[in-house]
Amino acid sequence: MNSRPDPNESENPMNTPDLKVDALVVGGGIAGMQSALDLADQGYRVALVEKEASIGGKMIMLSKVFPTLDCCSCITTPKMSAVAHHDNITLLTTCDVQALHTNGNGGYTAKVQQNPRYIDADACTGCRQCEYVCPIDLPASYDLDMGATRAIRVPFSTAVPQKAIIDIEHCLLCGKCEKACPTDAVDFSQQPFTFNIETNAVVLATGFQTTPTDAKREYGGGKLLNVIDALSMERLLAPTGPYGHILRPSDGKEPESIAYVQCAGSRDQSLGVPYCSRVCCMYAIKQAMLLSGALPMADITIYYMDIRTFGKGYEQFYQNAKAMGIEFVHGKVARIDEDSEHNPVIRVETIENGRIAERTHDLVVLSVGMLPGENLGPIFDVQPADDGFAAIPDPTLSPSATGHPGVFVTGTASGPMDIVDSIIMAGAAAAQAAAYLETMRSSVAAGPTAIPEVAHV
Amino acid sequence: MTQDKEAARARTAMLKKLREEHKDTIEHTRVLLKKQQEIRRIISQAMKDGAGTVPEIAGASGLPAHEVLWHVTAMKKYDLVTETGRDGDYYRYALVEEASQ
């Protein structure tokens, strides 16, 4: 079979039914992309499998990122581009790994299904004329349903690959897109397609999900229009956001008073999430800073239990936010209701004076936590631990090794962590995968004689 | 020529099969589309009558403000509506053909 697939055909595995690589990376978010790049830059051949139509993961949805306040695109999009153009990386989008088997030689065979885009990816130029003629507007999950998209669309403006996809579950099959497409790329005949990837190492970077906004009844159970989650606020703050401004969803008003409720989904036994999600303190502070830049007259309050700004430069970031006039209130928010104008009303027991206060804001942001993403048990035999994230047998010295030789887990699939830590851990997984690949190679051709040596000079 | 005809026939059969497979979702989307067209008609009417901010459009149309915001956002994305300025805490929107007149 074809052992050296042409990288130019990376978007069309139909021409390369079987693929042979050194490492298979599952998940095209920041951790998966970084692992893929760190392996490919060492000269290993990598297949990156992503189930969505574009790589970029959750990070590409963000506005600016802490602690440097770089615009998120400045960090993510070049990495997406590097993945797409790397000679050693075969990028496979809209693909699911359906099974993973050991191949008896220390490596693995992955059975992968590519789901149809209903678009000839080679022909599509990403011009979006199809999207403009599609008659149905649908809530855009990329904008947390605040904005609209269509049944045929390019996922988002910086998507990689920049190719259209048809959401067949919402398609009318009216054929308007077909007529509008200047390159005849619409192809309703596409079928799911299954193929095998032979690989020696596997890196699992399947990521996380956020606490659903309806998780907590005391916080309105997802029914309060002006209680949004922090990912929605990321979209509002992003230059590509749905409204083009920071507006509240109930009536499009520019909010004058915005509150953050910390630990909304973390450190909460009632939700079965006893752990800290590690990122919420910093992203709330970051958003508060960005908001006070965008809406200089707005009052911003952060209700918290503990502020956990533990990373490099993070504590200084927190102190800067305090100096900017962002109000930090030490207290646990007990309830959120709303008044007749849909203004959220927060009931909080402030710990500083022991009083129960009710405060009305224009907009409330829930600092939602990180929940486990895909269960890696059924397909990869990497079982979840009690917290739902991948169980790691030796978390101290080998934080990315699973119980299976050559199979590694990285990024938020192995527990909550921020982007900085995910990138470091992605590098770690790449190092260990590389070490595995080399030991496999040298076990075939035995290495030189060992000279154990501690020089006592 | 016969080849083309055969291809066309195969295509029709394929689409028919696809329509059959997705019968329920197509129907669901069709209902959604109808509802959406009706809302768009009401919103466009309210905007023709001079309404501009989301609460104004909501007041004039009788639609809930959050629904108006969603539709105006969608219409803005696909160039049917444009933003024309501010009014206090709110932004003003106009239909694109109105704006160009």
Next chain:
Amino acid sequence: MSEKDIRIGAYVCYCGGNISDVVDCEQVAETLRGLPNVVVVRTDLSMCSDAGQSLIEEDIKEKGVNRVVVGACAPSLHEVTFRKAVARAGLNPYLYHHVCLREQDSWVHQSNPDEATAKAGRLMLAGIAKARMLEQLDTIRLEAEQHALVIGGGIAGLRTAWDAAQRGIRVTLIEKSPFLGGHMAQLETIFPTGENARQALHELIEKVVSHFLVTVYTNAELTSARGYMGDFRVTITAQPRGVAEDFAHFDEAAAACPVEVPDDFNYGLTTRKAIYLRYPDAIPNTPAIDWKACTRCGECKKVNGTGIDLDGKPQTIDLTVGAVVVATGFQPYQPREGEFGYGQFPEVVTLPQMIRLMTMQEGNGKLTWNGHPVNNIALIHCVGSREIPGVHEPQEDGRVNDYCSRICCTATLQMTNELHERFPYINLFDLHEDIRTYSRGHEDIYTEASKNGVRFLRFHGDERPEVTAAPPDDTSPLLVRVKDYLTWGKELEVPADLVVLATGMMPNPVSDIVKLLKITEGNDRFLLEVHPKLQPVETAVPGVILAGTAQGPMNIQETCSAASAAAAKVGVLLGQGQVSLEPFVARVNHDLCDGSGQCVAVCAYEDAIALEPVLVDGKTVQKAVVSPANCVGCGVCVSVCPNHAIDVQGWTLEQYEAMVDAITADLPKLEVVE
């Protein structure tokens, strides 16, 4: 190429609002349209995105653009990104010029958008002026030594060494002290897994030292370094150990040694002799002489003279390595005399001392300290961390530790749990600002501490607790005063038989290494990476990589991840046996060079430029010759050359002059901005 064939594409990036929120990018673009040689002008929300890069590629292929200028973020971020895009389209990557419109303009002129727009225009015009003069250059490709020097024998250095060696790269690991393992050897239980720290550490050390690609030198330091990525020439100086490997009379020799010094393994709680083993099963398991303490009295030799040599000389080892990994680690913050009563009251100890103290206490009966039974312990968080400039006393360098040390919260609560398990009768008071048990499994340690009845008190950063002597009739010798915000700001007094200070992390002092390798420290004194997300383990010096707590506070798990990430970078740099260096180095025009040698005299870098005999018209004359691999392109030689015979490639004097002319020219179009 004649001037009329030059076709410049100019691109102004919005940087997702970072630039366009201040600079009117469209107006800047308008200014550039129609300039001589400029055939394409575009703006984009994000030029570095795949779509943005594709614009450039298409313009090169379809519009015949042959010089590219992008105005965007700092070149340190994405200059290389755009060079790669240019190269993909078939153009020489050095026919690209990067203009900084963000750090150099929009970020620093937020309050003055009009002037910022005018400045952006000028910067772009200067870039275009330079672009007209760009010439094709080639990267300097060199053989890379597939050998890494790892500095530091703690967990970070060991983990990096292991991963790199497994990857197939030769490693020399040097450790300053006579023993491996660093601070991890001083721990007992690792949170949250409960493993034995030394056992886990020893397993790794055994694997590393027996790997056929690894050489370890203890008692060894880096004493000189020069060269560049792929070819660093380093000298290691190793002090003699003083004790032979087969020396079998350690106990007698130690008994004979009259010198007694504080034992740093126990953080000064105990003493040891000048001949010592760090701990009984320390690796290497051969005793060593502490040369700073040893008086060379020779008493130890009298026990068995053949195994001890007090007159050994340091040995130097010269190596060529392709990369250097700095894993020099941390030291616990040392409280000042009197800080929270430290050094003033014997009952005040640091958390690292407390960890050692716990191992010295036999059994689970009664805890005693300084002759008193211990019934009340107060543990104070954030000692030497989260300090506020202007509130807390600065250190000698004028700085306070304004960062969080990351590990101390969980370590402190782990200590309370251990104390509760072994001495359940002790009252435990935990005084904190915030509890930061952030990592996987750490919150459980906090929950357990709460269940154990630890009493939590919370202070504000600018109102830290005070440790004072208790009145003589009190049961406990100390009182800790704190304004507690869990009881609404009440002033409380906590009796304490022992006060444990949760001291933070400081980097080990490595100014010598910083100087030798020309790397930089951040404001927090930890070693500085290029960018936390783009190049998180790399320093500004290519080929010099960071691993572990030398870079910032981390726990063991995080250190291992960072160390492995460093190994991945070593693999990227050296794995293929070749490295590429930027071609921005000095170039001598031998037609103009008269061999004055002034350039050689001022050059600060070794072997970068030299006078060499060159054959001109049959005669041998001295001319300056550049060694591109050693030249950093600083341009000092350019400035002293009396004949203008030297230029830095890619940054020639002519190019600078064109840029200056463009910046200072009148810009009527831009000046009308109101």
